[in-house]
Amino acid sequence: MFGLTQIDKAFTMLSRKLIGWGQEFIVMLPNLLIAALVLVATLYAARLVKRGVTTVFPRISHSAALRDLVATLSYVVVLLIGLFFVLEVLNLQKTVTSLLAGVGIIGLALGFAFQDIAANFISGIILVLQRPFTVGDVIKTNDYTGLVERVSLRTTDLRQATGELVRVPNRKVFENALINFTINSFRRVDVECGVTYDADLDQVRSVALAAIREVPNLAPERQPDVMFTEFGESAIAFQVRFWVPFERQLDYVSAKSEAIVRIKRAFDAAGIVIPFPIRTLDVPETVLRRLAPPPADPPETPKA
Structure with a gap:
């Protein structure tokens, strides 16, 4: 008898709960319908915004990665706004507050954990925008x-x-x-060289300029020049400077190679010497005498 009474009580309590939930569901039914409509409208608006961003963004930047990123972020932002409206319609304000707090904490933690990635990410966006x-x-x-x-x-x-x-x-x-290097359509080529101290520098300049003027694809509005830069250990150093049209790295490398070949050929024809590295050692005479081998003993004369 005692067992049946407990079962009846439990059944009655469960029935009341179910009836209460049913009544609350009926009361909330209009709100549920409104929330469903808001959710559907949010999905449609998010897709519309994403499509609009994808269409308009190429006018701002041609980066496909940045375009997809902005379109996705716009889509997510619209969805979050719609989700908050849905929770408000369902009278779940506490849930909204908890979600906002959770998003803030998660964002702060991720910011500390991935600060290098975030720095590269933000720098990439700035580079794409500034170009x-x-x-x-x-x-x-x-x-x-x-x-x-x-x-x-x-x-x-x-x-x-x-x-x-x-x-x-x-x-x-x-x-x-x-x-x-591509912003300017021309690039200067510098060729370092050197000649012996007994060379005629005026002749060196004229021969070098004549050789450079034969290099293909020189910039016509910028004349080449020769600048003597220093008295080196074994040569008088100078620099030949000239400009060439530049579109790719091969243009610069080819022009420099061609200039070296033509300068060497012209110097050989004119008898101008490009010296090897030379080092002169000044040794005191006392040191030379100390390092000199001892004199040889005179040969013995045979006895008669």
Whole structure:
């Protein structure tokens, strides 16, 4: 009898709970319908915003990675706004507050854990927006020189003249000095050389200039010049400077190689000597006498 009474009580309590939940569901039914409509409208609006960003963004930047990122972020932001409206309609304000607090804590933790990645990410966005260089430019940054093959949101990919692919973190590209050789359509070529001390420097200048003027594809509006730079240990050093049209690294390397060949050929024809490294040693006479071998003993005369 006692067992049946406990079962009846439990059944009655469960029935009341179910009836209460049913009544609350009926009361909340209009709110549920409104929340469902808001959710559907949010999904439609998020897709519409993503499509609009994808269409309009190429007018701002041609980076596909940045375009996809902004489109995805816009989609997520619209979804979150719609989700908060849905929770408000369902009278779940405490849940909204908890979600906001959780998102803030998670964001703070991720910011500390991935600060280097975040720095590269933000630097990549700034580089894409400011566009100090584009794909196909020849740049020098962080002691690397090469052709820009790809600019992602994390790295800048450079193809060096020797074929290696270097991936430089965007943070280092953004923070350090950068030279863009492609911005200017011309590049100066400097060739270092030297001649003996007894050479006629006026003749050296005229022969070198005549040789350089025969280099193909010289910039016509910029004349080559020869500058003597120093008295070296074994030669008088000078620098030949001239400008060539520049589109790729091969243009610069080929022009410099051609200049060296023509200068050497012209100097050989004119009898101008490019000296080997020479070092003169001044040894005191006392040291020479000390290092000299002892005199040989005179030969013995045979006895009669």
